[in-house]
Amino acid sequence: MAKQLLGKEVTAALNDRIRATVAVLKEREVMPKMAFLRVGERPDDLSYERGASKRCETLGVTYEKYILPNDCTQEELLETMNRLNQDESIHGILMFRPLPDHLNEEEAVAMMDPAKDIDGITAGSMAGVFMGTNQGFAPCTAQACMEILDYYGIDCTGKKAVVVGRSLVVGKPAAIMLIGKNATVTVCHTRTKDMPSVVREADIVIVAAGRPGVIDGRYLSEGQIVIDVGINVNEEGKLCGDVCYDEAEQIVDMITPVPGGVGSVTTSVLVGHVVEAAVRSLK
Ligand code: NAP
Numbered sequence: 550m551a552k553q554l555l556g557k558e559v560t561a562a563l564n565d566r567i568r569a570t571v572a573v574l575k576e577r578e579v580m581p582k583m584a585f586l587r588v589g590e591r592p593d594d595l596s597y598e599r600g601a602s603k604r605c606e607t608l609g610v611t612y613e614k615y616i617l618p619n620d621c622t623q624e625e626l627l628e629t630m631n632r633l634n635q636d637e638s639i640h641g642i643l644m645f646r647p648l649p650d651h652l653n654e655e656e657a658v659a660m661m662d663p664a665k666d667i668d669g670i671t672a673g674s675m676a677g678v679f680m681g682t683n684q685g686f687a688p689c690t691a692q693a694c695m696e697i698l699d700y701y702g703i704d705c706t707g708k709k710a711v712v713v714g715r716s717l718v719v720g721k722p723a724a725i726m727l728i729g730k731n732a733t734v735t736v737c738h739t740r741t742k743d744m745p746s747v748v749r750e751a752d753i754v755i756v757a758a759g760r761p762g763v764i765d766g767r768y769l770s771e772g773q774i775v776i777d778v779g780i781n782v783n784e785e786g787k788l789c790g791d792v793c794y795d796e797a798e799q800i801v802d803m804i805t806p807v808p809g810g811v812g813s814v815t816t817s818v819l820v821g822h823v824v825e826a827a828v829r830s831l832k
Contacts, residue, residue, distance in 0.1 A: 551798040554776070554805045556813040559693075559700040563817045564608060570824050571609040581827035583612040583667065583820070584633045586644040588626065588652065589619035594645040601643065604816045610823050613639070619649055626657050634662040640830060641667035641823035664829065667822035669722070678722045681729060683829075686822045691722035693814035694755050694776050695730070697805060703753070703774055705730035711748050713737045713764065713791070714757035719778055723755050744768065756791040766796035773801040778811050 574581055583605060587594055598614070605612045615629055626648070633642050642665045648654045663673025663685035669692075674685025686692075698705060710732040714720035720736060727734045732753065737744050748754055748768040756764050757778035769775070779791030790807030797804050805811055 551775075551801050551804045554697055554701055554774075554803050554810065556697070556805065556810045559697050559814045560817045562700055563696060563814065563821060567608050567610075567817065567821045567824050570828065574824070574827055575609070577831070579827050579831065580638075581610045581641075581824045582639050583610060583641045583643060583823040584636075584639045585612060585614045586617075586629060586633065586642055587614065588617045588621060588645070588648055591645070597645070600816050601819055604820050605823075608817075608820050608824075610820055621652075623651075623653055623656070626652055627660055630657055630660045634660070634665065637830075639665065640826040641665050643668050643819065644670070646670070665826060667819055667826060669822075670718075675717070675722075678725050686825070687726065688718050688722045689815045689818040689822070690719045690757070690778060690811060691726055692818045693811050694719075694723050694778065695726050696814055696818060697776060697811065698730070698753070698774075701803070703803075705732040705753060708732050708752040709750060710734045710753040710755070711737060711751035712755045712757070713744075713748065714759070714778075716757065719757035720755075723757065723778075727753070727755075758791045760791055761789050762793040763791050764797070765793040766800055769797055769800045771800060771802070773803075775801050775804040776811060777805050777807050779807060780812060 585598055602612055617625055633639055658670050661671050663671045666674045666685045669686045669688035671685055677684035678687050710727045712720050712724045715736050715738045724734045724736045737747055745768045749770045753774045755776045759779055761781040761783050775792055775797055777790035777792040781789050783789045788808045
């Protein structure tokens with residue numbers, strides 16, 4: 550039976566580090582602060598906002614909510630973004646996406662100051678990930694996967710890693726970060742041929758496809774470490790990942806459960822970015 554890689558263990562360690570940094574900042578009278586920028590009342594946004602604001606409270610990070618009506622204009626959105634960029638008391642901005650269709654998301658993202666881009670969505674942050682510099686921040690979920698590998702002492706050097714999914718939010722940055730950890734990386738997507746044999750060859754598998762149970766026993770082999778990023782709702786209305794857990798746990802060595810895996814780590818990574826942005830603002 551596979552060992553579970555538990556998000557709560559990783560989060561606890563991450564939270565300790567964040568709290569320690571917050572304490573040092575407070576000694577220097579710096580209060581790390583995050584701004585939530587939300588348009589409308591999408592249930593997904595509200596749920597993420599609740600989780601993130603609660604985590605901020607737990608970790609001593611302050612926050613403010615900037616909420617625009619669903620029918621706000623592009624000008625109002627850009628004005629708000631500009632205000633948040635200028636406000637020196639705000640260290641990080643989380644803009645919920647997707648924005649309503651009438652708004653130009655690309656323009657809003659392009660305006661965000663990469664130094665405050667705690668969600669890793671600007672071109673500046675992407676450049677930071679690809680070039681391995683400290684510009685902006687890595688997308689939180691991709692970083693959460695790396696935090697899990699690090700916490701459990703999984704050395705990626707020389708290992709074969711497969712990432713299923715090539716989105717800018719998870720798949721691509723996760724692949725680049727694995728290369729940074731000296732893994733040999735293959736990225737799979739909907740056009741990949743004979744995916745089961747590609748995935749079976751891997752030592753480390755990160756799955757971010759957004760398809761419940763897309764990776765079943767046929768894709769897996771003994772000794773693998775599997776990180777399941779997927780968050781889906783199955784036919785019974787229950788949360789589930791992209792990996793068919795019941796089959797996987799009989800085959801692989803280690804696996805993250807859903808729920809209880811990557812999700813909670815992602816929230817702490819986000820809050821950690823606010824704190825890191827506050828640290829960088831001192832330099
Ligand atoms: P996305 O933008 O829809 O991208 C999905 C990627 O998976 C695409 O590159 C797609 O390939 C690939 N894909 C889809 N079906 C596939 C299949 N059958 N075989 C091979 N590749 C396939 O999704 P995302 O934003 O990256 O999110 C992925 C999952 O992670 C979702 O379940 C999402 O809810 C979850 N998520 C979790 C967290 C967390 O904190 N745990 C955070 C963010 C996202 P193509 O490019 O060819 O279309």
